[in-house]
Amino acid sequence: MPVVSQGGAPGLVVEAKSLFKRYGASLAMDGIDLQVHPGEIYGLIGPDGAGKSSLLKSVAGVLAHDAGDLRVFGCLLDSERACEQVKDRIGLMPQGLGQNLYGDLSVEENIDYFGGLRLLTDEQLSSRKEALLRSTRLERFRDRPMKNLSGGMKQKLGLVCTLIHEPKLVILDEPTTGVDPVSRREFWSILARLLKEKGITALVSTAYMDEASRFHRVSLMHAGKILASGDPEQIKTMASGCIVSTVCQDTAQQVEAVRRLSAQFPQMEVLGQELRIFVDAADSVEATAHVQQCLQGLALSATEVLEPELEDVFIALLRQRKLSNGASDGAHPENTSAASNDSALHRHADNGPAIEAENLSRTFGEFKAVDQVSFSVPQGEIFGLLGANGAGKSTVIKMLTGILSQTDGKGRVAGADMRTAGRQIRERIGYMSQAFSLYLDLTVLENIRLYAGIYGLTRKQTAERIDWILDMAGLRPFGKALAASLPMGLRQRLALGCALIHRPQVLFLDEPTSGVDPLGRRAFWEVLFRLSREENVTILVTTHYMSEAEHCDHIALMYAGRVVADASPDQLKLNVAQEAGNLYELHVVQAAQAPQVVERLQGAGFGSAALFGARVHVLLPDPEQELPRVHAALQDLEIQKILPKRLSMEDVFVHIVTKLEAADAKARGEQA
Structure with missing residues (x-):
């Protein structure tokens, strides 16, 4: 009709x-x-x-x-x-x-x-x-x-x-x-x-x-x-300013860099070793100089100016138009340290790997959910466990936390074998599950006190930790509110606070930000960074948000119950670039022609071509030889420009998993 x-x-x-x-x-x-x-x-x-x-x-x-x-x-x-x-x-x-x-x-x-x-x-x-x-x-x-x-x-x-x-x-x-x-x-x-x-x-x-x-x-x-x-x-041009990216490889200096930058720039985030700073109302030269002056005396490398992503622009618009009113809307908690004033007294010591999985396996009847998974996580690292739905990530976490017994292999956390770990070692672990973490019919304060009682905190310790959680999560105005009434972002930060109430050495987070909006996710990761760098808490996290994977120091990618890649985000990107080529972005003049561009490229042998609105992404192993082929395949279509683009963790994930899926399909004799 x-x-x-x-x-x-x-x-x-x-x-x-x-x-x-x-x-x-x-x-x-x-x-x-x-x-x-x-x-x-x-x-x-x-x-x-x-x-x-x-x-x-x-x-x-x-x-x-x-x-x-x-x-x-x-x-x-x-x-x-x-x-x-x-x-x-x-x-x-x-x-x-x-x-x-x-x-x-x-x-x-x-x-x-x-x-x-x-x-x-x-x-x-x-x-x-x-x-x-x-x-x-x-x-x-x-x-x-x-x-x-x-x-x-x-x-x-x-x-x-x-x-x-x-x-x-x-x-x-x-x-x-x-x-x-x-x-x-x-x-x-x-x-x-x-x-x-x-x-x-x-x-x-x-x-x-x-x-x-x-x-x-x-x-x-x-x-x-x-x-x-x-x-x-168009929207990306609406916020006045630009992104300055710099890398600080020394952990102690990175903490100092974040402290300095936070005092001058209200919008920044940490992605592994990279620091991304939004500098308001400045051109690239002025912005770079401003950041470098702020970080004078610290060892930096690879400073560059990047085009803001839509998330950067969104947050900048909220700030610049004064629509964000701090923690009261769940968008931005107060920029306080995740550690309390006496954080130095509670910094966890480095006593070898905090988490070890050695040929960890789990079967359910004939189905092998986890198949000889091995990895090691040093103390204080943010470790990402990635994979498609059903890859086995949650099963690995349940075995490492002692919720589920392993069929074979070993799992050690904070120096103890989880098969025989008693209450003492469990008190060194915090766990925020994918499905259940809070009692929604209890208030914020009632949830915190309940968890304090479960872990045997004294009245004095409970009062101190309540103050810490309310500040860390931006929840001070919501103490008497039911957990069910909170926006998802605030609810997840409350769940995180409850998992941290006993100051665990190791924290397991199973898709902690699923369903949380972009502002809530960014605030959540600010807390995780400070926990890792200031209190030396080890964090193992699963997530489907590939932008979040950039925050991790190290990543293990699971597929069909197995670990198929294990490296830092930068190393994984380098591996994919060496294997599949550099990423290029095609700007299509008429958005309606973008699907046709993808079809043409795939028909010409560029199987990685993928649609992104009015743009198309494609991996080119040898750009000098293949760009002419791209132009030839699209000669009658209007392409505004073709530009190189940074590989993202989504590109890495999709390339690795798609290749494995194709191999499995071929082994079954199916059309990939």
Whole structure:
């Protein structure tokens, strides 16, 4: 059905004017203005409580707004009857892995059920189902129960069920949260292809700032308002300033460098040995000089000026427009040290490796979840354990913490074998699980006191640690608030505080920031850095956010229960560059041609070509010889420029895992 207009701007799929929505005293939408054009992927990005989900539900016709005008396909949504008129042209995929699916039904049964709900004929359902199963590579799994699918496969099935009636507008609420990078990249590739083939428009929210590059236009949201709108490249120019990157390889000097920089620059982050500083209102020369002057006397290397990423711009806009009000909104806790005033008394000593895994294995019946995993983590290091859904990361953590016994091999933590470790060694370990860490029906203070009692802290120790946690997590204004009422970012920092209440020597964090917005994640990692560098706490962390992997000193990448790569982030990038080539980014003049660019490049033998909105990424082993081939393959398409780009940890992850998946597929005699 074509887009029709009954008022408002002609041809728009979505048009919102001065949209308001209030929940009690909270203003979820505060004068939202938005226009979504046919055929585009429009992204909504912002922290928890920004109003993204409320806006999506309003557009979907399942939530009534309080004031303002909202038109979808030209129809004014001012009543339930009006909403019903557009729902057959809308597909809604709610937030959460498989939330719109039924766990006990198979892949095919779920699709059939949604086809029936949409009153499709048998012929329509059969043809669309087979096409979508092929597009998402779910054909082999049509008989598998949904509850037994990986996170990425659940989301692909959710997308199939959302698209089965061929809607003209698909609404996706954080569709890739909790999904590994390979599955995320595949999800967006599938979505872009299907939207182009069917002429579908998409309105999407996401917690991953790096995904914004895949959207044609985006709106940055905060506290119910739209902070900025435009294509990602336009938005990157809206904050005045630039990024200065420098490397400080000495740990003690890095701590001093962070102390100095924090006093002068309100926006900076530590990525392993690299320091990234946003310098307000300065050109590259002035910014570099300012940073070098601040760090005078310290040993630095590889200082350079970088283009700000969208996350950098978002945070800078919040600061520069004075929309962030500190810890009260969960975005920025006070910039206090993770260590208390007497931190020197509690710095953990270096007594050999803090964590050791030696041929660690675990089987469940015939299934080998962990297969001879070995690695070693020195005291005070931030160690990242990465892998796709089902790779075995959580099982490794459960064995190292003594929650799960190993089938074979050894695991030692803080010098003790976890098979025989008693209560004393367990008191040296902090654990923040993926699924459960807090009692949501208790207040912030009640949760902290509960954990203090579990670890046997005295009344004096409890009072000291409560003060420390409230300051560290930016929770002082929320002591009497229920944990369930906190934004996800604050809730996770409370969970971290509870895991640290007994000052453990080793801290295990299993996907601690899944579902946390970009501001909350950055604040969370500031705390982890200080714990590692100032208190010498060893941290083992799993994550699906590849930007977070950059924070780690060392990384082990798992695949199918095995460790397949083990090195620092910089070394992993170097290894991939030597094996697969340097990364290049193609700027496509017309965004609609970007999918065709990918197809042309892949057809010309560049298998690594991947779509990122109006840009395309490709790895070139020999740029001097292969760039002419790239130009030849795209000679009739408009390419604005082709530039070299830094490899990211997502590029590393995708390259390694995709290569292993292809090898497995070949071994099974399948088409990779």
